[in-house]
Amino acid sequence: MSALHHTGYDPARVIPLAPAARAPSAEAVLGRVATTIRAAKHEAICHDGDEADAYFRVETGCLRVSKTLSDGRRHVVDFLFAGGFFGLTQGDTCDCTVEALTDTVLTRFPRRQLEAIAERDPATCNMLRRAVNAALSAAQVRSMLLARLSAEERLAAFLLDLAGRTGATRRLPLPMTRVDIGDYLGLTIETVSRTFTKFRTRGWIHLGASQDVTLVALDRLGELSEGGVLQAA
Amino acid sequence: MSALHHTGYDPARVIPLAPAARAPSAEAVLGRVATTIRAAKHEAICHDGDEADAYFRVETGCLRVSKTLSDGRRHVVDFLFAGGFFGLTQGDTCDCTVEALTDTVLTRFPRRQLEAIAERDPATCNMLRRAVNAALSAAQVRSMLLARLSAEERLAAFLLDLAGRTGATRRLPLPMTRVDIGDYLGLTIETVSRTFTKFRTRGWIHLGASQDVTLVALDRLGELSEGGVLQAA
DNA sequence: CGGTACGTTGAATCCGATCAAAGCGTGTGG
DNA sequence: CCACACGCTTTGATCGGATTCAACGTACCG
Numbered sequence: 001m002s003a004l005h006h007t008g009y010d011p012a013r014v015i016p017l018a019p020a021a022r023a024p025s026a027e028a029v030l031g032r033v034a035t036t037i038r039a040a041k042h043e044a045i046c047h048d049g050d051e052a053d054a055y056f057r058v059e060t061g062c063l064r065v066s067k068t069l070s071d072g073r074r075h076v077v078d079f080l081f082a083g084g085f086f087g088l089t090q091g092d093t094c095d096c097t098v099e100a101l102t103d104t105v106l107t108r109f110p111r112r113q114l115e116a117i118a119e120r121d122p123a124t125c126n127m128l129r130r131a132v133n134a135a136l137s138a139a140q141v142r143s144m145l146l147a148r149l150s151a152e153e154r155l156a157a158f159l160l161d162l163a164g165r166t167g168a169t170r171r172l173p174l175p176m177t178r179v180d181i182g183d184y185l186g187l188t189i190e191t192v193s194r195t196f197t198k199f200r201t202r203g204w205i206h207l208g209a210s211q212d213v214t215l216v217a218l219d220r221l222g223e224l225s226e227g228g229v230l231q232a233a
Numbered sequence: 234m235s236a237l238h239h240t241g242y243d244p245a246r247v248i249p250l251a252p253a254a255r256a257p258s259a260e261a262v263l264g265r266v267a268t269t270i271r272a273a274k275h276e277a278i279c280h281d282g283d284e285a286d287a288y289f290r291v292e293t294g295c296l297r298v299s300k301t302l303s304d305g306r307r308h309v310v311d312f313l314f315a316g317g318f319f320g321l322t323q324g325d326t327c328d329c330t331v332e333a334l335t336d337t338v339l340t341r342f343p344r345r346q347l348e349a350i351a352e353r354d355p356a357t358c359n360m361l362r363r364a365v366n367a368a369l370s371a372a373q374v375r376s377m378l379l380a381r382l383s384a385e386e387r388l389a390a391f392l393l394d395l396a397g398r399t400g401a402t403r404r405l406p407l408p409m410t411r412v413d414i415g416d417y418l419g420l421t422i423e424t425v426s427r428t429f430t431k432f433r434t435r436g437w438i439h440l441g442a443s444q445d446v447t448l449v450a451l452d453r454l455g456e457l458s459e460g461g462v463l464q465a466a
Numbered sequence: 467c468g469g470t471a472c473g474t475t476g477a478a479t480c481c482g483a484t485c486a487a488a489g490c491g492t493g494t495g496g
Numbered sequence: 497c498c499a500c501a502c503g504c505t506t507t508g509a510t511c512g513g514a515t516t517c518a519a520c521g522t523a524c525c526g
Contacts, residue, residue, distance in 0.1 A: 074381075075380050118355070122352055130323060132365045133322070136369045140310050143372060146380045188483055189505080190506085384513075410472065426475080
């Protein structure tokens, strides 16, 4: 698979801990401080600049992580699905705004307690470290996408990435609006819409009733994003 | 100096570890497996896809971290200066190519040993975790730069970031070529060159003999990148 | 001296942005 | 139940910033 999709930043897989041997320990320890939180559609979990008082893992639903510039330009840093996480910042303030795109269930880990546990429990610390590491790799691939790919390549990569992350094979939910997608891919809504239309008229995708897409020509989409993203040598 | 500090982004501040009490421990442990490596200008330390067998911290010099697409398009993921690091990947292969832009001195930590230490020593693990975390935050800001800022804003932000990272006040070294800068900022060499010229003719910068710049109007550059990068609320 | 690699500058082109307007769907209140 | 309004999407026309193509300048080095 190409670097663009499946960067390993696949929260669902990352957090439930790869090296299973260690998992029980970390899970057990963390379970003691975890609580379950619900967020309704459109509700904000935290705002850029707020005090960061907790770390969250998404159980079900979809969230939007974004930053907004003083002049109003917005950038969507990421969309989170089940298994995704946020709240691990370096300072003690949130560096992004996080909002629910659908009704969402989250697990909340109080920051002080989580940090205290990580401070002495290597299993927990390493789990967090691996998760952040995966997110970093994904962010680097994303920066290449933003710096070098065309609108068509970006959208193709986005759709395939989404498929990989949600576990969907061909039909995927699109809980986000065109604005969100544009702000995620560094494009305008019009360009996103036109590119969707291009894909549709070419028969590569099928646009369902406004909140889902079906990927028809996975190979074509793959060529576009892959031709972009595969490593050289 | 402590062992694995400096994320390369805001080195001095991030790594010397807030809770200073822990640093000595991690420092001492890591020191035992570290070796010093030298790389000559233009020499590659590792290639994308290679087996990742070590983690490196830059002591002196400047490195270029990049990815190249199959069709030749290249993206410079980062420039590393003293205190910067690389090699902490998730899988066991390098996900970027790293090359020396100047003669460089590096400290090398064998991957297996480093991982083994992190596995049992919370101090080391947390230090690594914080470093990766800082890098992730920086990557998110960079993706906003690539997605939303204009050429002028990008170059202004780049120059100010460079000043911050190298510790230079006004006169900074530019060990990288225009191609490198273009590939870093998602622009072509021509656009980078033209933008440098604009800044020069406005009297905002002074271009020295091909390998350094002097920032004259820090405030102007700040407005440009800040108008871009400052948070809203 | 060539030669090569890097940088600057100019002119033409193009992709995506911007401006504008028209569909569409959904939900709410008359 | 329908009318209307609001939010989102699509489509069209035009604009503009960055790219592309091309040429020239400049520094370094054998």
